[in-house]
Amino acid sequence: MNNLFITGTDTGVGKTVIAGALAAVLKKKGIDVGVMKPVAAGGWDDARFLIRAAGVKDNLFLVNPYCLGTPVVPAVAAEIEGVKIDIRKIKNAYDALSKKHDMLIVEGVGGLLVPIYRNYLVTDLINYLKLPVIIVARPGLGAINHTLLTIRQAKVSRIKVLGVIINNYDEANAGIAEMTAPEVIERIGKIPVLGIVSHIEGADTEKGFKALVKEVEERVRFDLIC
Numbered sequence: 001m002n003n004l005f006i007t008g009t010d011t012g013v014g015k016t017v018i019a020g021a022l023a024a025v026l027k028k029k030g031i032d033v034g035v036m037k038p039v040a041a042g043g044w045d046d047a048r049f050l051i052r053a054a055g056v057k058d059n060l061f062l063v064n065p066y067c068l069g070t071p072v073v074p075a076v077a078a079e080i081e082g083v084k085i086d087i088r089k090i091k092n093a094y095d096a097l098s099k100k101h102d103m104l105i106v107e108g109v110g111g112l113l114v115p116i117y118r119n120y121l122v123t124d125l126i127n128y129l130k131l132p133v134i135i136v137a138r139p140g141l142g143a144i145n146h147t148l149l150t151i152r153q154a155k156v157s158r159i160k161v162l163g164v165i166i167n168n169y170d171e172a173n174a175g176i177a178e179m180t181a182p183e184v185i186e187r188i189g190k191i192p193v194l195g196i197v198s199h200i201e202g203a204d205t206e207k208g209f210k211a212l213v214k215e216v217e218e219r220v221r222f223d224l225i226c
């Protein structure tokens, strides 16, 4: 079974909640899913959320080998904090978790061109781990440009994109931009939109996350993921 890398068009688009919900749904389908956040900048929240969402008991330091305190791109945070990020340590944790689980969902950091360490980018890590990606995107104005830029960069970096998940869709207030973006992204990006996930109040709380998992289960094309 393919491991997956979850990237986004930007920071704060919902990579963590979508990665967690995908893990939860796959677990419901009987797949033993592990999670990983190789590098975080700003704290352990993402790794803790992913661990809870997937219901795994893996060690926090294996799931998140590098957790920097400064909420800026990891390359800058590492420099400020005097941390040397060793990609082999990430690979070792990745290999250990891959062995333990049928499938691994790996959350990126920011978007594709975020520097992890010096000039080593998220795209370099994806290539090193040889992972296909899912792009999480916002629903409204700007989504087309940001998503097509991300798809184009993936192509330039020879990264396989399985599809786009549009997240945080507010149906009641959706305008022309929200309603037309998925079709335009598919047509120009030549990449399928795997699903459109609604805005769910309190998506990062236990109750809200349950609703989000249901939403992801019903609306995301799992047949195109694995």
Ligand SMILES: Nc1ncnc2c1ncn2[C@@H]1O[C@H](COP(=O)(O)OP(=O)(O)OP(=O)(O)O)[C@@H](O)[C@H]1O
Pocket (backbone or CB within 6 Å): 008, 010, 011, 012, 013, 014, 015, 016, 017, 018, 046, 109, 110, 167, 168, 169, 197, 198, 199, 200, 201, 202, 203, 204, 212
């Ligand atoms: N579908 C949704 N409905 C409601 N809230 C959402 C939804 N998706 C994400 N959020 C909220 O938006 C915020 C950002 O989401 P999240 O942390 O998953 O983004 P991210 O892309 O992982 O960010 P980062 O780049 O910091 O890792 C969180 O507070 C999360 O609960």
Ligand SMILES: [Mg+2]
Pocket (backbone or CB within 6 Å): 015, 016, 017, 046, 107
């Ligand atoms: Mg996150």
